[in-house]
Amino acid sequence: MKFYKSVFQTIIQTKSRFLSIVTICMLGAIVLTGLLITSIDMQKTMHHYYQQQNFYDIQMISTYSFDEETLNDIKPNTSFIQFENVGISNNKTYNFRVVSDENQYTLLSGRLPQNESEIVILKKTKNHTIKIGDTIELTEKNSINKKTLNTTTFKVVGEVSEPSYIANLLGGTSLGNGVLDHVIYVSKNQITIKNPTHVHVSIPELKQHNTFTTTYEVKLKAITNAFEEKAIKYAQDIENRVKTKAIEQLNVEKAQFEKEKTEKSKALLQAKQKITNNENEIYKKLNNLNKQATQVKTHLEQIQKTLNQLATIKVDEMNSTQIALQKTQLIQKEEMLQSQQTQIQQAINQLDIAKQNIAKAKQTLLNNTKQYEAKIAEASKKIASAEEEIKALKPAKIYVENRLKNVGYHTFKSESNNIKSLATIFPLIFFFVCVLVTMMTMRRMIEEEKRLIGTLKSLGYKNITIWTRYIIYGVTACLIGTTIGVVIGMYFIPMLLFKTYELLFRFPKIYYVFDFKTALLTLICLVVCVATTITVSLYKMLKMNTATLLSNINTTTGRKIMLEKTGLMWNKLKFLTKITLRNTFFSKFRLIMTVIGIGGCTMLLLTGLGLSHAVKTVSNKQYSKIHLFQQQATYKTLPITNEVTIYNEIVEVDDQYAQLFVGDERLNEIINFDQTFNKDDVIITNKIKANIGQTIKVSSVDKQNTYYLKVTGKTTNHIGNFIYVGSNVLQKEHKTVLIKNNTSPDNEAETTIFAQDNITRVQAMIDSIDVVIIVIVILSLLLVFVVTYNITVISISERIKELATLKVLGFYPKEIYRYIFNEVLLLSFLGILFGLIFGEQMFSVVLKTVEGANITFDKSLPLSIYLITFLIVIMFTLLITIILRRQIKKINMLEALKSYD
Amino acid sequence: MFLRVSNVKKNYQLGEIKVEAIKGMTFDIKEGDFVVILGSSGAGKTTLLNLLGGMDTVSEGTITLNNNNISAYTNKQLNDYRRNDIGFVFQFYNLIQNLTVLENVEMATQIVDEPLDAQETLKMVGLENRITHFPSQLSGGEQQRVAIARAIAKNPKLLLCDEPTGALDYQTGKKILALLQKICQENNKTVIIITHNAALSAIGNQVIKVQDGIISEMYYNENPLPIDEVEW
């Protein structure tokens, strides 16, 4: 028991060494677990959020709206209308995505809309340009090219989140500068499109897989393919139904038209008949009347004649009465006939009116007929055009996009994978250095206690018991350090990184994962290394006999180093320099350990600073060294300009996006190619996966155009992917102007893309990488500190007797510092040199892993980074030598007189 | 008087316990003498020598060398004192392992104003053929001779030797003592050696016997014997 108690006393007595082992183990554990766990935490957190929000696996977009039948068959989670629209708020123009309120969202602040002119807006993690209470005025510019909204002015009343948009970057649009600024949710009743354009589908069987795993990806891809096949059928069906409906409608219209036509013509015919009949009757009547009139006239003439005859007859008595009677009779008859004649005349007159009426009716009939003919012509024209329209209907298209294409999902995935890739090589080297230094420290401890070991042995302690002493010491330190480190690593580091990632992504509550496997592995690794060091060092010592251990015979031997065997100047060196050189190169073990230890730290620091530099300068490199234009303005018809013009299109090559530039030699003025660009060239940027000589299939994003291009060259590019095609290869009308100066944008242009916007876009990624880098740099600095401290302490402890002797001999403190610190500085210098040389390799390896598909960092490290790294490590070493002066001052001279080494 | 020690006391405080290593000593030493301090283990010899060599400070009393009050020196003054006035020979030689014999001596001569020639000194201790060797390549006696050379090459006023033969065999020990005697006589250096070997009292001009922190006996030999004539 006493024995074990003494171990803990030793721990207390040598607390600075114990603490340094604890610290180093802690740092190692923090870095190893912290960086490893952060990406796991991030992905788990987002996975749970997606699960909980029932985020879509498949999204389908239809160029025709989805109809009832298709929706019944797909059974989507949600279906809604979506399009993009340019709008103005606070006197600034933004590109809005308008989503019908059928889509689900979660209210974060404000309230839900209460009437149809109120809307909610997607809350962004930064750039809150539109706030609750603001109004948005949507213009007529939209992605559908027809009127889509009943009202255009909306008031924002709430902010919401939706799993489709977890990243601050919302994605691209065909409008304006191509960047989507905001998403708003508008009442369905305000949208003139009636059927949904978008549907979201969740696949139950995918739920069991973490959404960021390859299993998920593979399964989802298979399902996507199945959906794509179905989509073709759906599209066909929708198209057929639309056509059938249109044809049916047309047929109904046609039938009605025919019916109306026959009815109308019949009516006209009847009317005509009636007129003719009437006319005939009138003529008939007229004839009769004329006949009657003639008869009456004849009668009247006869009466007149008779009357005249009567006048000639002599009037006598006898006949006078008869004549008078006759006369009276005749006059009566004449009067009757005369009235008859008047009646006939009246009838004739009436008939004349009827005749006039008929003429009128005839005119009306003529007009009606004319109208009828015009109507028929019009209707048949209409029918013909409807028929034409049906014939001309564009084929329906349904695009299937899976979760992998969601902007939020894939930026998040690539960001978390960036951390993951940083979390492999970097922590390993870090951890390796930690293990190394811990090993050195333990080894030194055993060497220091050589005499104690001898004593214990001579007292009859078993080797295993002595071994236990050091194992307890070492393992306790490892355990404490690793435990603290694991806790900090598993909670603090993710918390810290999450805090900064919150600017880029909308995070739900953090889902901390305690990764027992990693924690245990870290611990086992440290313990095994320490235990091995202890065992090996102790074994060497225990092999010696007790007397040797206790004796003062110095087991170290002075030796000449290479330099003095070759160099002539050796004798001219001061003893301090000599001793520094000899001491430095004397113990190979220590030399190698120190060089690797400090070298490792230097590598880490160089990598960290280098990454930070590469990441920060990438946009500058792109827009001042490669692409020399500030604006990219696209017109309906190209204005007259002196600037370089191109044809420009966004295309897909395999699964990569790229910009297609078709232009001539003038491109050389504005783009720096690795080789001169010719009219016959097809030059691709370095990140496009194709070789020179290969033919690539390039299709526009809307899948309207497909080109097959034979690659003639590759060129360096930093941001984005480009395919530069000579005008001899593709004949395209130039519609885009590449503007060299940053003038104010031309309002005539349909779209203008600014270099500045692109910089903002990559800035997000750059910011997030930078966060991790800062953590890495800070941890590296800590490591540099602890490692140089430990190495210096070990150096001092190894030379404590020499230092005491020097003191007795009357050396001044300054000379003694130099004696020891020159060595430390030289070792440090060698370590830094080693670190700078190999750090570049590490830097380029790590850089590659964080690049991703669209960004190429410049792999060259400027001298200043080397210099800064060098200075930092040297400064740290100097700082430590200053701190440790006290320790040297404290060395008791009487130490020198003690009998043992 | 060359060296004067008067009423010197030295206490060590070990936690609660106060150890009185030297309980009060007074004596004088003449320049050029060969002084033997004799006493059994734990008597306080080393403590006394440390005080004389400026490695430790007295608790009470004064030490003067050539009328300079050493016991009142500051740390800086003590440092200069050790550097210029004292030559120290350790029981375990304390050579720098990574320096050759010559370099070990030169290291000391580099720091003083009027050193002796390093090579000459080594010749004097009889190691002129070993100057390029490292300490580990030498025997114990040879190493001690290097240590003596290192001490005297500084040309100190006082040469202090703490059990210089403690780690050596009889014959070698004798040779070392002879060397020290020779240095004392030929270079007229004041030499103080510590030993627990009573037989050595015969070789000193002055003998100080120490026991339990006080001087138990002190006397002068009119005719000190050369070491060759002493047997033990």
Ligand SMILES: Nc1ncnc2c1ncn2[C@@H]1O[C@H](COP(=O)(O)OP(=O)(O)O)[C@@H](O)[C@H]1O
């Ligand atoms: N640094 C010290 N701290 C405490 N006690 C000491 C110290 N140095 C010596 N002593 C004590 O003083 C006494 C005299 O010791 P020392 O002078 O070494 O005797 P020696 O005559 O054997 O050289 C001893 O009892 C020793 O324990």
Ligand SMILES: [Mg+2]
């Ligand atoms: Mg002693």
